[in-house]
Amino acid sequence: MASSSSAANIWVLLGLGLAGIFLMTRRLKKTIREDFGAFVQRLQLLPPPQPAPPKAPHPLTSFSFAVSDIFDIDGYVTGFGNPDWATTHEAASWTSSAVSTIVEGGATCIGKTVIDEMAYSINGENKHYGTPTNPAAHARFPGGCSSGSAVAVAAELVDFSLGVDSVGGVRVPGAFCGILGFRPSHGAVSNIGAIPVSPSLDTVGWFAKDPSILRRVGHVLLRLPYADSRLPRHIIIADDCFQLLKIPTSRVAQVVTKSTEKLFGRQVLNHANLGDYLASKVPSLKHFHSKNRNGELKVSSLRSLANAMQFLQRHEFKNCHEEWINTAKPVLDPFISSNMHAMLDRKDANIDHCESARNETRLALSALLKDDGILVIPTLADPPPKLGAKEVLSDDYQTRAFSLLAIASMSGCCQVTIPLGTHDKCPVSVSFIARHGGDRFLLDTVQTVYASLQEQADIAAKSNLSNNIISPEESAEIAKEKGNIAFKEKQWQKAIGFYTEAIKLDGKKATYYSNRAAAYLELGSFLQAEADCTTAINLEKKNVKAYLRRGTAREMLGYYKEAIEDFRYALVLEPTNKTANLAANRLKKLFQ
Template structure:
């Protein structure tokens, strides 16, 4: 009896210890402030003006700033402890922060930023990665990760960050909040550490479109004017082809909202890549290479390559001396990228500058004063924490291609959340011409509620609709694979066919097509395996028998190969390929 009681107490003790341990682990995963802040403090606004003057426009609002903005009396950390160690406290506060505080808002602290603001992941090994409040197992996106998380978690009303090549737009999309990149040069960058000055912009985050607009009016110092609504909303169809989720989940939300608010006549469709190819002749100088040495055929991806060259060159100019002298410990994930940036190259920056000017002219001409360009913010959902996909070539190429449109043209862009898909936040982006910031803010204000309504309707689609959309997405992936196959890009084709199989693993054609690509690479075992899968799904798939026969012949399984070719002839007696292969093998081995 005593022994049983003792055992019960031991079990209870172990259970209690397990609960305490689990609680401690959860606290480590999600901190009280979601890991968003590196430093907390308060900078109070000036007293309210006496009546009859109106109160300050941002009265009662709190905000945070990325640790790239100078604040008098504080060291600006730039996401790296060695930078903080080797720099003095700031002598004055950045103009953007001063403007916001004078507008009535209270600054409550500095937030985590990627190491030297040179990444798009939001993962900082020095200060830990802020927890994405909408998807805790996913990255928050960078470089202004902490500022986005602080808003997404409801810790502040809005926040400031820096957007060079997506530093505000990406984390806004990944954390399910609004993110605004203004026209280049529209907000002063005095008192902000430069990353790439000709691309850098001071952006801001908010959950509420009204707050986003109020902050914009203060930062942009806009006088009162009547709101203007769009007369042309242009869907960039080719950009939406990059999406890894059903196109209807985003594009159709915008289309239905537009039709409801403004009528169908406002809607237009365009192939942005073709348009830029015709209007930006400088892009032809980037068609034949990219950062991985692969061919670049799309004008938009060429624009992204030009953006990367500018960013690398200007980052080197700004920070090479400090990196060489201080020899800082850099985040290992981005260390190689930064080191590569500092290596001498033979880049002709004149072409980059020409491409930038031509792109701005082209988009201004397309959008005029009353047009909005609609693109996906990113093609992929936020990767899981620690995943390697964010460093892969395809991911970087797709992300940079979409982000480069505003970065290179200097146009303003806003990220708008549209709920979630497969438990990950999704968003869309609106772009207006350079200098059209007020118009873009007005458009967001006018459309936001309708967009959320349509997004909610789309997210509540029944399971059969989801299945159909998955099948449609699989077909799109297969077609992309077929195009890559025709272009003799075998590995790329395998990637697309694999994506199709992941979306719909019951289609024999996807396995058979991937087998064909494996054959071209000499991967005969993989080809045979795929053919087995295809035949298991469809006993009458002639191509699968032919490809399995070829695989087995190359592997030395001649008897089995002859049987495959014979069976192909049973299914299709006039098939010349099967007939020739069968006769050839019979002569050799029978």
Template sequence: MASNSANLWVLLGLGLAGIWLMTKKLKKSIIRQDFGAFIEKLLLLPPPQPPPPKAPHPLTALTFAVSDLFEIEGYVSGFGHPEWAKTHEAASRTSLVVSALVDGGATCVGKTVIDELAYSIHGENKHYGTPTNPVVPARVPGGSCSGAAVAVAANLVDFSLGVDTVGGVRVPAGFCGVVGFRPSYGAISKIGVLPVSASLDTVGWFAKDPNILRRVGHVLLQPAFGGQRIPRKIIMADDCFQLLKIPVDRVSQVVVNSTEKHFGRQILKHEILDVYLNSKVPSLKEFHNKKTNGEVKTSSIRLLANVMQLLHR
């Protein structure tokens, strides 16, 4: 009799423990149902569709999110840090790029997590939590615009905005398995975007569907909005193309043909970036650390990458 009673208590205890564990797991899943991508939810609705026979807005029915670097009227841009949000006032205007997308028919649904002060490539944020990489949950999502990439990868939005300084869009796009695009510096207005490095920052965007990526680009890269200028010279770093895993000629010829078509043949110049860096940045030689038979074998491109990693530590 006593044995049956003891077994009953054991079963009851196991049952309660199971319920507690399931409740804890369910609570965690509810909290992370957006994969931790968002800092703040909001809603910016597009204007009404124009009456026929005018064409509908180019981004109709699409939703997007913006990294916590873009100003939205009435909201504080937190720069990835709660103290920044506490010590800065709400924006009095919406950034030009966000306004252009909303006017183009897209709906903005929230602000996403970035690395603290956008100063890392891992995508981690101890204040707001690190977004979960939907592709490989055990791995970091990449940064600095980690939340924007995660929101797209998790199908929470159709596309999202980020700022690429030294990889803030391209790195998380690669980590999360989506397409990330960084246009040329100065191609898109940065008015209403918190600066990380004024001489390097470029507004970029994420999407899963290349067609959506193209539609967003069609809106943002319009001459009237982007302020397109004809470059005096375009430099093609030939040695960088050698790092590709696909045939070099296949890619480089596309770049050459496209450049010559839009700007003419005379504007394109070929350069060996490694030689250029050696001549223009002699201080890189101080970081040489691999020698064979007394000769330095580390390329200047690799050394520059090592310097960037040191700066991020």
């Protein structure tokens, strides 16, 4: 009896122990679910009392918000994402201008949120305070530098939040977490009381899930008086930017196209090659062309703009924080540490070219967009990377990201990232850009188009295409776009491979054959180029490029009479084509 009683007691104790562990685990999971690691410090800043009637209540009454730990709040130490910074700085003696404006507008601040270490990354990772969990994709990066603020909104812990965007600090986490993220025009919102990162690029941005809240916060921060809403008269889709996209364009560009046609009519829609436009309007970019490992020049205006932005950011960060880094010798994340020390050792000879590029880019986009234009680009080319993924450290990933982020950062234009549902369980987004100073117009546009964009995105997500049952035609287009990228990188054989794949999937597109012919010409494969051009012309009788390329191939093969005929026919189709005119005249003089 005694032994059976002891055994029973042991089982009771064991059961109680397991129950306790189970309850603690549930509580821990509940805490993680509720907080998502977004906050570094909880606090409360209450708004002033409501004005007496008949005055209107404060515009942000009943809203709660959080702020990135880069904003000063009276009585609290601003941590800047690094414990050594926090221990070497005293508590702030006043509250930053942006935070004060929001509190005076009627909202309640409930805490400070995690940022990337010293706001120096776009990933959202912080080894000191932990990486906030992305509510939209738990196993993936939340994006930075304002990671905690984005997570707090995405998890519905607050109605909106504030962050800082220099090179993507609001736009990236907005895209990764599937919420709205607004970067205002440079200088439109006071950044007094926020730790500087790169003063000529820094902006105070904000996040929200609801476009009406995004707009109301914007009106308070931008101090906008009442005015009637304006609708866009030109919506320009940057085709070359969408070629960088790693998901089908039907999930982004076509969603915008269908929504635009439904709301405003087809006549509002335009297409442009932004890279070519900037190449012609921003001469200072020539100083930032990069080279590949073989020393060959890689000329892309978007890449060059990204190089200029990164150089400018590093130069200004160095000016702001070099003394503290050298004095305090903080413990930094290895990746950030290596970047910072490389940055601190760099010379500043190119800074004048950076400033010229910034000014020229602003003028170029102002001329393109005017007062009523919207530029449409992907927010980012890649979906949120998996936590711990090494791809975020690669030059290719960084180049793709910054080539898109630099457009608004370097021009000072306002930009908003708009969620478009998910693809392969990852958030999808698109970005709208308006000219510098067009913040009200951009906020009004988001309010107008948001519901339609969500409707079209939902249709796309439910289609066979977005359920990974991709049609051969769409797969061919993706292969073609990859071929175009390889061609621009002067990887001719790789480009031929992609174009060949496109032809196998859809052999009725003249463009695929014509593009492959261009790559064959670069390799000196003139017979293959001639054959591809002939096929392209049979499929599309008015394909000017095919005639030009076949004429070039035939000239190199010694078929001069046939080459002249091709160049002349190209002139019939396009009388002002200088290439065809010069070639035809040259051959006529030599061989007739």
